[in-house]
Amino acid sequence: MLFCPTCSSVLLIDKATSTKFACPRCPYIYYVDGQATLQLQNEPLPVNPVITGEQLQDGAKVKEECPNCNHDMAYCIMFQTRSSDEPMTRFFMCCDCKNRWKNDQ
Template sequence: MVAYFCKVCNNLLLLEVDDRDCISLKCETCPFRGPLDYHVRVVSTRQKKDDPENSFLDINEQRKLIPTTTENCPKCNHPKAYYHQMQTRSADEPMTIFYRCCDPKCNYSWKE
């Protein structure tokens, strides 16, 4: 399996399928979206799951791999959020924590 990471925040990029069945890369923690620059084979759900040829994860399976915490969203008050930490200042300063609401209708991002 190949993993691609965001050029902005270095988080794992997810595959996103729009209403025209176009596949692109999407970051869950920042606004980055990009074209899919490699060949992806669409896998039918009727195929065997244990087949090594069918090793792509759908977007819901990818979301399960992102760490979550119990942090209330300031916009919709949803009780869970995805998070990641990044050193944005000097080494003697604490890391910045970036959050994104787990509610797919909200997707609000904030930092501490």
């Protein structure tokens, strides 16, 4: 990554020629010998469960029908997953088959 010596902005590669970097804030241009390439490395982050079964079992036991086995009791916890003017999301885990689902009502 290159920075402008005049205003300290990040220099952007000229996509048309790929032989110079230009400052987006001032007229500074940095010429390169040959052709510059842009290389991005994206490493995926490990996926961790947001809510574990243990956390769900710490929640309240409520009367809610499981869509998997039709058992009528489930553990329930609530989180604000969207903007604050929208209702909380309820997460359920069946007491019988351990199936998990959510309700965004």
